[in-house]
Amino acid sequence: MRVNDLVLAVLVLAGACVLAGAAWTLPPIPGQHYGAAVFPLAIAGGLFLCGVVLGLGALRGARVPFVTRTWAAEPGAAWRVAATLSAIIFYMLAAPSLGFIATSALVLLGLFLLLGVRLPVAAAAAGIASLCVFYAFAHLLRVPLPHGLVEGWL
Amino acid sequence: MGAVEAGIAMVMRFDVILTILAAAAFGIVVGAIPGLTATMAIALLVPITFFMEPIPAVGAMIACSAMAIFAGDIPSTLMRMPGTPASAAYTDECYAMTRKGEAEVALGANVLFSALGGLFGTAVLIVAAPLLAEVALGFSSFEYFWLALLGLSCAIFIGTGAPLKGLLSLLLGLFFATIGLDNPAGIPRFTFGNAELLSGVDFIPAMIGLFAVSEVLRAMASGAPDWEMRQTAMRNPLKGWGRMFVTYWPQQLRGNITGTAIGILPGAGADIAAWVSYAMSRKFSKTPEKFGTGHVEGIIESTSSNNAALAGAWVPALVFGIPGDSITAIVIGVLYLKGLNPGPTLFLNNPQAIYAVFTIFILANLAMIPLGLAALKAGTALLRVPRKLMMPIILVFCIVGAYAVNNSVYGVVLMLGFGVLGFLMEEHGVPIAPCVLGIVLGKLLEEAFVTSMIKADGQLLAFFERPMAAGLGVLTLLVLCLPLLGRLRRALRSA
Amino acid sequence: MKRLLVAAAGLALSVCLSFAPAIAAYPERPITLIVPWGAGGGTDSVARMIASLLERDLGQPVAVVNRTGGQGVVGHQAIADATPDGYTIGLLTVEIAMMHWQGLTKLDPASYTPLALVNEDPAGLQVRADAPYKTAKDVIDDVTKSPGKYKASGTAQGGIWHLALAGMLTSLKVQPTAVPWVPSNGAAPGLQDLVAGGVQIVTCSLPEARALIEAGRVKSLAVMATERSKLMPDVPTLKEATGSDWTIGAWRGVAGPKGLPKEVTDRLIPALKKAYDSKAYQDFLSSRGFGGRWAEGAAFGAFMTEADASLGKVMKEVGLAK
Numbered sequence: 001m002r003v004n005d006l007v008l009a010v011l012v013l014a015g016a017c018v019l020a021g022a023a024w025t026l027p028p029i030p031g032q033h034y035g036a037a038v039f040p041l042a043i044a045g046g047l048f049l050c051g052v053v054l055g056l057g058a059l060r061g062a063r064v065p066f067v068t069r070t071w072a073a074e075p076g077a078a079w080r081v082a083a084t085l086s087a088i089i090f091y092m093l094a095a096p097s098l099g100f101i102a103t104s105a106l107v108l109l110g111l112f113l114l115l116g117v118r119l120p121v122a123a124a125a126a127g128i129a130s131l132c133v134f135y136a137f138a139h140l141l142r143v144p145l146p147h148g149l150v151e152g153w154l
Numbered sequence: 155m156g157a158v159e160a161g162i163a164m165v166m167r168f169d170v171i172l173t174i175l176a177a178a179a180f181g182i183v184v185g186a187i188p189g190l191t192a193t194m195a196i197a198l199l200v201p202i203t204f205f206m207e208p209i210p211a212v213g214a215m216i217a218c219s220a221m222a223i224f225a226g227d228i229p230s231t232l233m234r235m236p237g238t239p240a241s242a243a244y245t246d247e248c249y250a251m252t253r254k255g256e257a258e259v260a261l262g263a264n265v266l267f268s269a270l271g272g273l274f275g276t277a278v279l280i281v282a283a284p285l286l287a288e289v290a291l292g293f294s295s296f297e298y299f300w301l302a303l304l305g306l307s308c309a310i311f312i313g314t315g316a317p318l319k320g321l322l323s324l325l326l327g328l329f330f331a332t333i334g335l336d337n338p339a340g341i342p343r344f345t346f347g348n349a350e351l352l353s354g355v356d357f358i359p360a361m362i363g364l365f366a367v368s369e370v371l372r373a374m375a376s377g378a379p380d381w382e383m384r385q386t387a388m389r390n391p392l393k394g395w396g397r398m399f400v401t402y403w404p405q406q407l408r409g410n411i412t413g414t415a416i417g418i419l420p421g422a423g424a425d426i427a428a429w430v431s432y433a434m435s436r437k438f439s440k441t442p443e444k445f446g447t448g449h450v451e452g453i454i455e456s457t458s459s460n461n462a463a464l465a466g467a468w469v470p471a472l473v474f475g476i477p478g479d480s481i482t483a484i485v486i487g488v489l490y491l492k493g494l495n496p497g498p499t500l501f502l503n504n505p506q507a508i509y510a511v512f513t514i515f516i517l518a519n520l521a522m523i524p525l526g527l528a529a530l531k532a533g534t535a536l537l538r539v540p541r542k543l544m545m546p547i548i549l550v551f552c553i554v555g556a557y558a559v560n561n562s563v564y565g566v567v568l569m570l571g572f573g574v575l576g577f578l579m580e581e582h583g584v585p586i587a588p589c590v591l592g593i594v595l596g597k598l599l600e601e602a603f604v605t606s607m608i609k610a611d612g613q614l615l616a617f618f619e620r621p622m623a624a625g626l627g628v629l630t631l632l633v634l635c636l637p638l639l640g641r642l643r644r645a646l647r648s649a
Numbered sequence: 650m651k652r653l654l655v656a657a658a659g660l661a662l663s664v665c666l667s668f669a670p671a672i673a674a675y676p677e678r679p680i681t682l683i684v685p686w687g688a689g690g691g692t693d694s695v696a697r698m699i700a701s702l703l704e705r706d707l708g709q710p711v712a713v714v715n716r717t718g719g720q721g722v723v724g725h726q727a728i729a730d731a732t733p734d735g736y737t738i739g740l741l742t743v744e745i746a747m748m749h750w751q752g753l754t755k756l757d758p759a760s761y762t763p764l765a766l767v768n769e770d771p772a773g774l775q776v777r778a779d780a781p782y783k784t785a786k787d788v789i790d791d792v793t794k795s796p797g798k799y800k801a802s803g804t805a806q807g808g809i810w811h812l813a814l815a816g817m818l819t820s821l822k823v824q825p826t827a828v829p830w831v832p833s834n835g836a837a838p839g840l841q842d843l844v845a846g847g848v849q850i851v852t853c854s855l856p857e858a859r860a861l862i863e864a865g866r867v868k869s870l871a872v873m874a875t876e877r878s879k880l881m882p883d884v885p886t887l888k889e890a891t892g893s894d895w896t897i898g899a900w901r902g903v904a905g906p907k908g909l910p911k912e913v914t915d916r917l918i919p920a921l922k923k924a925y926d927s928k929a930y931q932d933f934l935s936s937r938g939f940g941g942r943w944a945e946g947a948a949f950g951a952f953m954t955e956a957d958a959s960l961g962k963v964m965k966e967v968g969l970a971k
Contacts, residue, residue, distance in 0.1 A: 002581050012322065019329065022344060029339045029604075029806065030968065031826055033612035036339035039600045040332050046325045053318055070581065077375040081577075084374045084549065088367075088570045091553055092563050104550050111546035115378050121543075129547050133554060140183075141190065141198065142712040143558040144681050197688030197715070201701040204929070291866075294847035295831075335719045335753065338832040340806030342719075342753065349726045349754065353718020420841055475860020476841050477689075483837070484689030486860075490937050491694075497864045561714045562727070605831045609800050609847055620846075 001071070004064040009055030016047035083114055099148020100138070104130040161509025165517065170210045174514065177214035178221045178521055182529050185225030188235045188362055189555020189565075192222035192424075193480045200484060208492035209510050215488060216511070217518040219481045223424055223464055224268040224522055227457060228533045231260050233548050235366035235555075240424040240460040242361050242590050243312070243432040249369075250448030255383040257534050259394060263450050264457045265526035266395045267406055271458030272519035274410035275417065275465025279472075280512050284501065287473035290418045295609070296617055298421050299602035300626035305426055305595050307633050308433035309588035319584045327592020328599075330355040336597065338604040350564040357593040359556040359568040364586045367573025370549050372580075378541045385537055391527060398454065405435055405455040413459030417466025421598060423479030424460040424467075429591055431459035465515060472496050472508070675735055675916050679710040682903075683731070683739035685724020687717045690835070691856065691939070695768055695901055696740045698933045702924035707916070720744065720805055722754050729760045731906045735913030738764065738905040743809050743898070746957040750964045751807055752971035758953035762909040763902065765921040766949045768934065769942040770854035771874035771898035772813035773884065777843060778868045785871040785890035788850065789821055796827035801850035802839035806832040807969050810839075812960065813873055813897045814852045815967035817887065820895035825967040843867060854899060855880050856938035873897050880938040900942065900956070902949050918945050 003011075023040035058064075071077050087107045095103040105126045112122035134151070137143040145151075164170070177199065184195035195218050203211035226238030231248035241248075251260035278286070309324040310317065333344045334354025345351035399406070409431045416427040435455035436445045445452055467478025468485075475496040477483035489496050494507050501508055536544070556569035576586050610616030618624040682700050686692040693715065700711040716724035721744040728739030741761065749757045774785050782788050792799055803810035811832075815825035828850060833839035836853035843851045844866050851858070851867075855878050861867040862881070871890040872878050887893050903921055905913070924930055925943055934941050944952050964970035 008582060026339075026341060026343060029608070031829065032604075032608055034604050034607040036337060036341040036343060038604070039337075039596075040329070040343065043325055043329050043332065047322070047329075050318060050322045050325065054322070057318075071372075071375045074376070076377070080374045080377065081371055084371055085570070085574070087549070088553065088566065088573075092566055092570075095563075100554075104553075108546050108550060111374075111549070112543065115374075115542040115545070117542050125543055125547075129550065133550060136187075137554055137558065141187075141558070142710070143554070144561055144712060144714055145554070145557070193688060197693070197697075197713075200688075200694070201697050201713075204698065204701055204933075291841060291844050292846075294842055294845035296847070335722065336805070336834075338806065340720070340751075340808075340832065349719065349722055352720075352753070353723045356718070421838065474844075474864055474866070476837055480687070480689060484693075487689060487691075487694045487937070491933065493936065495860070495863065497860050499863060560716055560718070560723075562716060562723075601832070601834065605802075605833070605842075605847075608829055608831050611797070 002068045004066055004068070005054055005058035005061070007066055009051045009058060012047055012051035012054065016044045016051060019047065020044035080114055084111065087111055095146045095148070097148060099151045100145040101130045101134050101150040102148055103146075104133065157505035158509050160506035161511075162513050164209050164506060164510040165213065165513040170213055171517075173206070173210040174213045174217045174517060175521065178217040178518060178525055181218035181221030182225040182525060184218075185222030186228045186237050186529065186533070187555065188229050188237050188366065188551060189358055189558045191238045191358065192219050192226070192240070193484070194558075195219065195222045196481050196484045200488065203488055204491070208494055208507070209514075211488060211492055212485070212494070212511055213514040213518075215481075215485050216514050217521065220268075220272050220461065220464060220515075220518045220522060221525065223460055224264060224457075224526055225529060227264040227268070228261065228529060231257055231264070232533055232536055233366060233544075234369045235548065235552065236361055238425075239357060239361060239594065240428050240463075242365070242425065243428040243587070244453050244456045245365055246446060246587065247432075247449065247453050250446065251450065251453075252385075252537070253381065253383065254448045255385050256448065257385055257537060258387060258530065259450065260448075260453060261530040261533065262391050262394055262527075263398055263453055265523060265530060266391075266398070267409070267454050267458045268461040268526070269519045269522040270406060271410050271413055271461035272465055272522065273516065274458070275414045275462035276512065276515040276519065278414045279465050279468055279515065283469045284473050284498065286418050287470045290420060290470045290478075291474060291476070292622060293419055293421070294620070294623075295602045295606045296620055296623035297626055298598065299606055299617060300623060300630045301419070301422065302595050302599035302602055304626070304630045304633060305422075305430060306591065306599065307630065308429050309591050310637065311433040311436045312429070312585075312587050312591070316583065319582075320588045323579065323584050323586060324588040324592045327589035327594075328596040330360065330589075330593050331596025332600070338601050350562070353560070353564075355568060355593060356559055356565065357590065358559045359565040360572045360593055361590055362552050362556050363569040363572025364576035364579075364590060366548060366552050367569060368576030368580060368586070370545050370552070371573060371577045373541060373545045378545045380541050385534060398450065402451060402454045405451055406458050408434065408438075409455035409458035410462045413462030414466040416459075417463030417478055418469045420470050420476050420478050423481075424463040425594060427463035428456040428460040429594070432456040461519075468511075472500065472511070473498060675913055676707050676709045678736065679712060680707070680735070681737045682711055682713050683724055683728050683737065684713055684715050685717065685721040685728075685739070685742060685744070686715070688715050691770075691937070692740060692742055692901055694937065695939070698930060699740070699767060699903065699921070699924055702927055702930060703920055706920045706923055720748065720753070720808065722748055722756075725756055726754065728904065729756055729906055733762070733906045733908040733910070735905065735909055735917065738903060738917070741902050741904045741953075743900050743956070743960075746953060746960050747807075747809065747812070747964065750961045750970040758950065758957050760907055761904040762907055762914065763904050763946060763950035763953060764914065764917055765925065765946070766900060766902035766942055766944040766952055767921070767925055768902075768939050769898045769900040770856060770940050771872050771878070771896065772810055772852050773855045773858060773869045773873070774817070774871045774887070775840070775843065775851045775853065775858050775862075775867050775869050776849065777846075778866050780849070780868075782870065785885075785887065788870065789818075789823065789891060792818070792827050793823055796824065797829060799828055799849040800831050800847075801828045801852060802831040802833045802842055802848040803836050803851045803853040804833060804839065806830060809897070809899050810836070810852045812963060812967070812969060814850070815969065816897055816963045817852070817873060817893065817895050819963070819966055820893040821891060840867065855884070859938050878940065879935070898940075902944075902953075904949075914946065921945070
């Protein structure tokens with residue numbers, strides 16, 4: 001999925017305007033010339049210039065369709081990308097109650113199967129990898145990974 | 155017995171050497187895990203050092219941090235996932251080498267030149283610590299402003315693709331750096347009243363998202379087929395190293411010097427050193443077009459640089475108790491705890507301890523070569539795992555790493571957002587390296603600018619009033635303007 | 650037979666699991682100690698020392714977790730939001746009595762179950778060693794003569810050391826704006842800027858300035874406390890130097906989320922007391938130059954409430970509160 005430079009330029013210009021508008025409302029440091037707003041405003045200015053140059057270049061250059069379907073044209077690609085993103089979101093929502101090991105194993109199992117790994121291999125790899133990661137991080141490195149279904153048994 | 159021999163004798167004990175080796179192995183593991191930084195490795199060591207003798211305690215910290223900075227290159231090369239921020243500058247270059255089947259060559263270069271860089275930094279520490287610390291102490295926000303700007307100008311040289319899109323990426327990074335409460339004015343910016351956003355955008359989850367998650371997404375989109383390229387094994391490292399050393403010794407030397415110099419400055423550390431060195435390497439290279447395609451030249455210069463910076467950071471720490479980076483900030487605390495109070499008096503009253511520290515530095519960097527080679531062999535074995543299995547596991551590593559930075563789900567949210575952003579940016583030919591650079595340097599630049607303006611009551615000319623600031627300022631303006639002038643001249647000639 | 654064994658084992662296990670919490674005394678699993686500041690700072694090292702001592706006493710690992718950012722807001726929020734089961738506690742710092750006045754958060758000392766105050770470091774007034782001042786009074790006189798000329802640093806805008814300076818000036822009838830504040834990322838960069846000539850005054854604690862004082866680059870002219878510090882007994886108190894009654898310091902104490910059960914506090918407070926009195930902790934304090942201060946349970950709570958009121962009053966006076 002790729003938008004052309006003209007659309008990109010419009011997006012950048014819009015972003016620059018929103019940023020400048022938001023920066024304008026920031027209060028100054030009492031008694032100082034330069035405060036919290038200076039940097040965001042400078043960045044907004046830079047983005048605006050970038051957008052203008054990008055847009056002009058696109059107008060002068062060859063006509064490109066607004067949206068090109070690059071990878072999304074491949075069968076199943078969009079679905080697999082969406083599934084990967086959902087897997088991350090699922091982890092965030094489920095890990096606090098299910099615990100790290102169960103959630104991670106589910107995420108791995110789902111993605112393995114999506115990529116066409118055979119079920120026994122996928123199940124074994126998902127379980128072993130989750131246990132190893134948990135052991136390394138939670139026990140050796142003392143990262144407080146969420147506890148849940150399985151962790152209490154270890 | 156002189157102080158030098160006494161210092162060496164303090165280190166050459168079975169238990170001390172054993173502690174150093176154990177800490178080194180620990181450093182490699184932590185450094186190789188994305189999201190866990192060298193700083194974190196040291197912080198995890200602190201409670202253990204409470205119950206150690208002074209010399210092994212300090213030795214453990216030195217060995218651990220040196221290994222962690224090197225080990226950050228391992229996942230960066232194999233999975234495009236920088237293990238520590240100091241590796242981010244040349245992650246793409248290393249990963250491109252892996253894609254060409256040269257993972258072992260890239261990692262071999264990382265091992266050797268990290269060790270050499272560390273040794274160079276150590277040599278400087280031994281010879282000139284008190285003198286250089288004096289210079290570093292003279293840096294005020296005026297000088298740091300120019301330095302940060304000079305760092306940003308690196309973005310011109312590191313981006314592949316169109317310069318305009320590189321600038322766009324840099325500005326995006328600078329914008330992310332403005333989010334949160336940690337700005338000179340102490341005012342929450344763009345936080346929408348959210349407590350987590352007050353802490354701003356931590357660049358480690360951002361980096362994991364931009365580099366690693368975007369790569370996983372791309373692999374998932376294509377169904378993660380295995381690469382057709384086979385990895386070439388490095389049979390005799392000594393032979394390959396010899397050739398690299400002969401060909402690229404000037405790059406290596408330049409990286410060493412740049413890294414040490416940046417490391418000595420209290421406001422900048424190994425990560426900035428690596429960026430500057432990579433940009434310099436490309437700028438002065440005879441074959442700049444090869445950069446970004448898996449070319450070892452830039453890797454050599456920047457990997458030397460970040461390890462040299464590590465030793466450099468000890469200069470102000472030992473002489474004035476001022477941390478050169480976040481690692482030495484922790485080390486200073488431990489030095490006090492062990493009665494080795496940093497300061498010029500340490501050099502006078504307790505020289506054998508100083509020589510012991512130097513000895514440990516040398517040993518740690520020498521030990522890096524065998525340990526690093528072992529880690530390299532273990533790491534490249536991972537490349538034989540089918541990518542269909544590897545990619546989901548990398549994703550779980552990304553999640554855990556982003557979580558571990560601050561032990562909060564917020565890191566995972568950031569990682570996800572930046573993963574999508576990185577995926578879209580690369581889709582549109584916008585390079586991601588300048589964005590990371592912007593996030594790294596944005597805070598330093600803004601802080602230096604605003605605090606300088608408070609000190610100078612808003613007089614912009616103050617940036618040129620101090621001699622060192624003026625020198626740096628002129629240099630920065632030259633670097634920024636020369637490409638523009640060149641273009642102008644060409645335009646005039648063609649007109 | 651086999652099936653019976655499995656069933657029996659399953660039953661035994663489930664019985665164990667269901668009764669375990671009732672039989673086992675707190676703590677039966679690892680405890681997390683949240684630190685709102687980064688690894689390597691003073692707060693972090695206090696936390697790691699306390700954690701390693703608690704660990705020995707409680708027989709369970711006590712993991713230090715740094716939750717940084719937002720000038721401490723994020724970490725303090727995480728402590729307050731934790732489940733009050735005693736398995737997540739944290740180290741509160743003086744900022745908890747400041748940031749709600751600045752409108753950064755709704756959290757205040759009443760959002761926690763106070764356990765124990767373990768340390769306090771008063772602010773010091775530092776200048777360059779080669780500055781022409783002999784006493785704190787000289788500095789104040791010079792500042793009064795040319796307001797706005799001298800700049801001070803030591804922490805972020807609105808941070809504890811900024812307040813130390815502003816409060817000191819107000820107590821001496823000088824406008825706090827007479828010395829503009831240059832925000833810095835902690836005491837170390839502020840001190841470096843002092844030596845580099847970027848600022849003229851740094852207010853921060855003595856242990857923070859110690860290395861540069863011992864290196865002969867910086868001198869401390871006063872300490873904003875009722876008593877002189879053990880670390881540098883030659884430095885007079887602010888009262889001795891200028892007659893001002895102003896005192897301020899950064900303190901740290903262990904607390905849990907609101908509503909910790911009594912069996913948890915009954916176990917933790919004595920354990921903390923033991924840790925505080927241990928030789929290891931006292932040696933740690935003296936080697937780092939940190940000041941010890943002990944208050945437990947309700948007394949720590951009262952201490953925080955009092956600090957909250959007095960800091961809030963001054964913040965309003967000097968215009969740092971919203």
